[in-house]
Amino acid sequence: MLDHGGNLDDAVRRYGRPREAWLDLSTGINPHSYPVPALAADVWHRLPETDVLLLQAAEKYYGASPLLAVAGTQAAIQALPRLRGPSRVTVPSIAYAEHAHHWKQNGHTVRELPYAELASVVDDCDVMVVCNPNNPTGESVAPAILRDWAKRLAARGGWLIVDEAFGDVTPELSIAALTASAASAEFPGLIVLRSIGKFFGLAGLRLGFVAAEADLLARLRDMLGPWTVSGPAQQIGTAALTDTAWQSQMCDRLREEGARLHALLASHGIAANGCALYQYWPEKHAADFADRMARHGIWIRQFTHGVRLGLPPDEAGWQRLQHALADWQSSQGNA
Structure with missing residues (x-):
């Protein structure tokens, strides 16, 4: 089978960090899930x-x-x-x-x-x-x-x-x-x-x-x-x-958060593209970037041709990602 994002068990095995300690940005799935109703x-x-x-x-x-x-x-x-x-x-x-x-x-x-x-x-x-x-x-x-x-x-x-x-x-x-x-x-x-x-x-x-x-x-x-x-x-x-009310509110929220992710990456020297749910760029050092993020407990989607990041689920996740990106930018400046 092909590799896909969401493979958090691989991150746990490779880096020895417990599952609950990871910020999983490896998919483009909305981190703000629809609230599941009671079932018949x-x-x-x-x-x-x-x-x-x-x-x-x-x-x-x-x-x-x-x-x-x-x-x-x-x-x-x-x-x-x-x-x-x-x-x-x-x-x-x-x-x-x-x-x-x-x-x-x-x-x-x-x-x-x-x-x-x-x-x-x-x-x-x-x-x-x-x-x-x-x-x-x-x-x-x-x-x-x-x-x-x-x-x-x-x-x-x-x-x-x-x-x-x-x-x-x-x-x-x-x-x-x-x-x-x-x-x-x-x-x-x-x-x-x-x-x-x-x-x-x-x-x-x-x-x-x-x-x-x-x-x-x-x-x-x-x-x-x-x-x-x-x-x-x-x-x-x-x-x-x-649920049209939820759909409308979520569209607005995801557009805002997608723009925020794009701007955050740009502020750290990364020219990315994507949609409201993820950003991608053809990173030459994709494996090094993924490893650097993983050492901050952030799991991302790595390809041979680049990397993709999904949206953090909360403000703590945004701050964690910003700190990891600053570390990456610093490492590239000193390389």
């Missing part, structure tokens, strides 16, 4: 039929219909390559690595290109994957461009897969509504992935949605099998998706 007594007893209320809430929130509820978008990422014959697939060279991994595993020819070069190969592939905004770099593609790509791919029986897992705070980027029944005839190969885990801070729930034409969703549903989303996840997801 029978939710633990009954087999989890797909809740109509959940789908109605999701359709209203995402502006898309039909939708398929899945056990996190990872389930769809793993299954979709199995629904096509051998295809030429283009994915961003720096993006959520599970996309390229599973297309390769299922016998497809995968080409990985920078975001700036994706437009040049739309007519030379069968499937294109775009993360919008991108994890980890924060890069994005305008909806009008994605509409054009979707039409061109669909004309040849191709797919455009848009992973909007981090799209809640930038709804203006979403093209999920283009999968709605009224528009699906124009965009038959458009597939949009949405996640409850990131914005709502409920990654442990394992709940996401796939928006696409009905026939493709039926094939995906048959492949994934019955009872893929637990009853508790469905009840909590319904509450989160319908």
Whole structure:
């Protein structure tokens, strides 16, 4: 399996610091989780039929219909390559690595290109994957461009897969509504992935949605099998998706905190990019930076091409990060 953030047990084993002493910034998950409501007594007893209320809430929130509820978008990422014959697939060279991994595993020819070069190969592939905004770099593609790509791919029986897992705070980027029944005839190969885990801070729930034409969703549903989303996840997801007051307040809060993280990094000489939930930069000394942070009890996401930091959960975490960044900046000045 590929490495991912959230692997705090690795930090504990490597550095010998107890789990509760770590500040985990290794994911882009909202540290201010949606408050889980009380659950119905029978939710633990009954087999989890797909809740109509959940789908109605999701359709209203995402502006898309039909939708398929899945056990996190990872389930769809793993299954979709199995629904096509051998295809030429283009994915961003720096993006959520599970996309390229599973297309390769299922016998497809995968080409990985920078975001700036994706437009040049739309007519030379069968499937294109775009993360919008991108994890980890924060890069994005305008909806009008994605509409054009979707039409061109669909004309040849191709797919455009848009992973909007981090799209809640930038709804203006979403093209999920283009999968709605009224528009699906124009965009038959458009597939949009949405996640409850990131914005709502409920990654442990394992709940996401796939928006696409009905026939493709039926094939995906048959492949994934019955009872893929637990009853508790469905009840909590319904509450989160319908709580518009919480959503509005959290969007404002995350925009402010995302700007604060960007400014904090800049004040220590780091030119980063990202979205409201994380910041990334192509750090040349990524391993040294990660080690320096870890010695301050801060666990971050390290890549071969850079590093990514999520948001601290409280003021103590912000001060701790500021102190660690000052130490890093000092070490670089003395190097």
